[in-house]
Amino acid sequence: MNNEKHGTIIKVSGHMVVAKDMQDSKMYDMVEVGNLRLLGEIIRLDKDKAYIQVYDDTTGLSSGELVYPTFNPLIVELGPGLLGNIFDGVQRPLEKIELMSKNFISRGIKMNALSREKKWYFIPNVISGDMVEPGDVLGEIKEKKNIIHKVLVPVDTYGKVAKAEEGEYTLEEEVVFLEDGTKIKMYQKWPVKIPRRVKEKLGFGRPFVTGQRVFDCLFPVAEGGSASIPGGFGTGKTVTEQTLAKYSEADIIVYIGCGERGNEITDVLHEFPELSDPKGEGILMDRTILIVNTSNMPVAAREASIYTGVTIAEYYRDMGYKVALMADSISRWAEALREISSRLEEMPGEEGYPTYLSTRLSNFFERSGRVSCLGSKERIGSLTIVGAVSPPGGDFSEPVTQSAMRVSGAFWALDSSLASRRHFPAINWHRSYTLYFPLLRDWLNSRINPDWEKNREKVVMILQKEAQLQEVVQLVGPDNLQDEERLVLEISKMVRDDFLAQNAMDSIDATTSLEKQFAMLDNLLFFYEECKKVIQEGVSIQEILDLPLREDLSRQKSIPEEEFVEKTHFLKKEIIDKLDKIQKYSKVTI
Amino acid sequence: MSLLTKEYSRVKYISGPLIIVNYIPELCYGSIVEISNKTGEIRHGQVLEVSEEYAVIQVFEHTLGLDIEKTFISLLENEATLGVTKDLVGRILSGSGKPIDGFGEIIPDIYLPISGQVMNPTSRERPSDFIQTGISTIDGFNTLVRGQKLPIFSGAGLPADEIASQIVKQAKVLGEDPHFLVVFAGMGITQREANFFINYFEESGSLNKVVTLLNLASDPTIERILTPRCALTIAEYLAFHLNYHVLVILTDITNYCQALREVGAAREEIPGRRGYPGYMYTDLATIYERAGRIKEKDGSVTLIPILTMPDDDVTHPIADLTGYITEGQIVLSRKLYRNGIYPPIDVLPSLSRLMNNGIGKGKTREDHRQLVNQLYSCYAEGCEIRKLVAIVGEEALNDSDRRYLKFAQAFEEKMINQRDTNREIGETLKLCWKLLSIIPKSELTRINKDLISRYFVEIMEDGVESPFL
């Protein structure tokens, strides 16, 4: 008989297994299930019975097989080797699995997340005699060409350094010794469902710059803040998340493919190693960590994936980095939660989701933030979270969208009708909002241009005016509008097509610096003001529309960043000259 | 592959497609069992739940005539498998993969689990080979590539079958003579529909390249749950063991989902939207995600599922969840169809997400992407104006608006309405430029100036009217 401590399966239903004789186990402990020793997690205890969600397909499992407790919750390994890597929802390294089980993932594979063979060159930051506390930097490793990995003192560890020597080590070797006998390795473990500790959460002060005009200009999110992107299928959630991963100002990107497509991950794996990091000379893949649990992978591991991702993200934040986490899609995580809850026969809440959905969701989003990291020296890190939401039928009144709306500071609503017109990013400017702008206003006005806020207000006003006018047009037709009103319609069309729309597939248009964003918009608004003037002088709107100015303005987006300053200057002059000419001409004819 | 185990008569109760039996030691989750009754009729079922007291078995055939006392259960295999071989090509099989064409049994090379295994995302190769279907609205506007899953969203009475079979006939990969096979799976379709496809394959001489699986409307509903899985198991074998490019057509997904709903209801699960199970997304994903390519393998599985949107409603869970999983969708429009436009593909809600990988320089043409973006935007604008005209009349329009209106008209008549001609991609692109001549050149701002000067149809310039005005 088996001497290992164990329970016995009494029921298998899908990925849910019930086992008896489990009285020593705790909630959320990991267990190994059945002859294949599939990984699972205890999600309910009832006397000696444990309800277990299994992270693998359970086909072939039978009652009577054994369950082996580990007495530990789901943990992730945090250390060098995370960057550039790709893991499943419970941090199994997919590239290594590929070496073992070929193109298809076989069940029950267990493997260390981080390589135990690879050697890293450790350079200590401390010398013997130094006092250290949790969060202090013990040393550094060059994890990737441009990224330094900091080895931190684990929580609850205080003491005086006895020895710390530079050299090559594997992860299982100790690199720092304290006088009390504590030995510290280059990696640590952390339970995923518990947020990593920080000294203090700080306020928001600067934007998370995305390079996307509609976000940076109209609906900015703060660094350390959170945003949700709800939208029906094909409206552009994934492209937006990937575009942010490519171009936003972050040091580290954690990208979670949660219940989505395999080929989208292939895209990332194909593109990221070829794109250069927007800031350094390195490649994008080097600062990226992928957590992938595609839609056809086991549901329970999907539920775990966002916790695995956010814990890794917090770990790099603790080193003082600006980290951005992209989760695509939160709805698939919520559905996994729903599936598990219904197998537990819990009382369902709205649309069958468990009643604790919004608590769990806010716990997740609350792990974002700009923080003062643990440690005796001052260090600031941030974690910005952007979560995609996939509402059934594109209907935003459903529980996941509503919960996400409540907990995230920016709400970027995608719109199917914009997407079908191929207006991308299909952000609906009337439904979207941000709570961060008041906190970012000063930074934008002082760092980019004193007119930033003013211009933003003008755009918002124009778009609102357009909506009102369109109602009128629907009733009486466009030819009953005044020229000034028609001008508003023309300008707002330009704002939409030539400024808010941004083609992620175009090499120049894909990302725009804040300076260029400002200039583009400023030119459009300048054009508007000048047109207003000449119309008041009696020039007709048709005369203005016949000018080539509109085309020049709409081609602003294809001007490369380097040439921009010069060309926009020229554009304003053109606007004045050309409008002047028709004004004089029309005066003459009068 | 019978394991020849003991027979048990332990039925506790029978309800709809489910049999609940008292504890049988051999059964495990997912086992396939043989069910026999006193008349000797053999049925099959799969274990959905096991416990130390009972097991729940889902019967693939109907449960008519089964009783509590004289129904015997024996274990057939621990997991549902299907014997596959190249010899399946040209054959007609039942919805669970057994030959029904009277040409005898097949001798399998290998038995594979029909639920398939999860492809490791790191092993996937990016689908990027352009498949020319000869249909402009697909090739030009919603390009299909090898390894893609691209469904057709149809409505009752719309010609999805015709379009699918046209694709089968015309599909080709530019610059190659493909190693091309088709797996066709009909789920809950009528005999008439089945005949349509079989005749079509016969007449076009492609029957010897097709594996056909048929679960007809009159066949057991629950068998439908196996059909797409069997089809994909065969397809994966042909693609990844034997290096063929396999096009899989699954019709009709709506019938499949209804079978899923039936099982859910029998198990007394809490239903999700419109009564469909909450796990339908995951269930459909385990089917659709089997399309794809694998690194360093020559074969591919391209998937075209066809579904009928109840009441033409795209927000219906079947269409909605499909759209959330597949890499785009081809949407048929009743309005176009009524106006006599064929194929009635509405490009605005249609989408191919893998299009960018398959088009452009070296694949189709350098101007393809921008050109199509421009046409999309013009057509959308034209449609908006058309709506406006319906309210305020055409007189209220200015000259520019009229051009867009004209453009939308011409787009539908010349581009979409190609009847059953087979258009080369070059022809489609040429037509695109021609149509753009209706719009003033200065408004073509989605295309860069270089491309315009290279491709714009100059004859329309300087006073000479566009052929479509």
Ligand SMILES: Nc1ncnc2c1ncn2[C@@H]1O[C@H](COP(=O)(O)OP(=O)(O)OP(=O)(O)O)[C@@H](O)[C@H]1O
């Ligand atoms: N910024 C953009 N620029 C250009 N094209 C875009 C942009 N955003 C989206 N698209 C187009 O829209 C398509 C669908 O986008 P995407 O795959 O991101 O949708 P999604 O919202 O993630 O859908 P799903 O919920 O089904 O995953 C893309 O394939 C692309 O063609």
Ligand SMILES: [Mg+2]
């Ligand atoms: Mg997506």
